[in-house]
Amino acid sequence: AQSVTQLDSQVPVFEEAPVELRCNYSSSVSVYLFWYVQYPNQGLQLLLKYLSGSTLVESINGFEAEFNKSQTSFHLRKPSVHISDTAEYFCAVRPHRGGYNKLIFGAGTRLAVHP
Amino acid sequence: GAGVSQSPSNKVTEKGKDVELRCDPISGHTALYWYRQSLGQGLEFLIYFQGNSAPDKSGLPSDRFSAERTGGSVSTLTIQRTQQEDSAVYLCASSLESVSGGSPLHFGNGTRLTVT
Numbered sequence: 001a002q003s004v005t006q007l008d009s010q011v012p013v014f015e016e017a018p019v020e021l022r023c024n025y026s027s028s029v030s031v032y033l034f035w036y037v038q039y040p041n042q043g044l045q046l047l048l049k050y051l052s053g054s055t056l057v058e059s060i061n062g063f064e065a066e067f068n069k070s071q072t073s074f075h076l077r078k079p080s081v082h083i084s085d086t087a088e089y090f091c092a093v094r095p096h097r098g099g100y101n102k103l104i105f106g107a108g109t110r111l112a113v114h115p
Numbered sequence: 116g117a118g119v120s121q122s123p124s125n126k127v128t129e130k131g132k133d134v135e136l137r138c139d140p141i142s143g144h145t146a147l148y149w150y151r152q153s154l155g156q157g158l159e160f161l162i163y164f165q166g167n168s169a170p171d172k173s174g175l176p177s178d179r180f181s182a183e184r185t186g187g188s189v190s191t192l193t194i195q196r197t198q199q200e201d202s203a204v205y206l207c208a209s210s211l212e213s214v215s216g217g218s219p220l221h222f223g224n225g226t227r228l229t230v231t
Contacts, residue, residue: 042224043222102148102171103148103220105157
């Protein structure tokens with residue numbers, strides 16, 4: 001079975017500061033990795049994903065995440081956050097052992113950006 | 116086009132009553148998921164439908180919970196004899212699934228269930 005651990009339930013940060021949201025996973029097979037974001041009063045949407053190839057993936061709004069297989073991590077980073085980045089961020093994994101497999105989410109990290 | 120639609124958006128029910136939550140996925144999406152979102156608990160997987168395959172029910176918390184998907188489209192999540200701990204936001208998501216596993220999930224806005 002797979003599991004996802006998001007080490008911080010809440011991360012407060014000042015505007016224009018860097019931020020890292022941590023995600024570790026556990027799996028006996030290879031996995032695909034995802035970050036989803038839920039802005040206040042909105043539904044969840046995909047932020048970025050790692051399927052294969054380069055271990056560093058980027059989103060269109062400046063976030064990036066790096067897949068580290070040895071540390072089983074997929075931490076999300078942004079060098080300078082904006083007020084509009086305030087949201088809840090969910091890390092998720094899906095095993096790719098053949099066939100169709102469900103997506104498992106972590107508990108979420110609430111990012112609060114202060115002016 | 117239209118996104119994932121869930122109804123009702125809010126439901127208040129008395130303990131012990133049965134409830135039905137509905138999800139209309141995006142047309143053509145073969146995969147459909149139900150998740151439960153509780154404060155501080157993140158997204159708890161409930162059930163996963165993929166095409167004509169048998170659903171993955173491994174996340175259903177008790178036999179009071181059941182779900183079906185008719186005609187590969189609309190899905191209904193039923194909770195029998197509701198309990199206060201069932202109070203949560205129930206999220207539905209659909210995906211144009213592929214074995215590669217990279218297709219994103221498209222989420223509905225959820226049904227907020229309150230059991231009094």
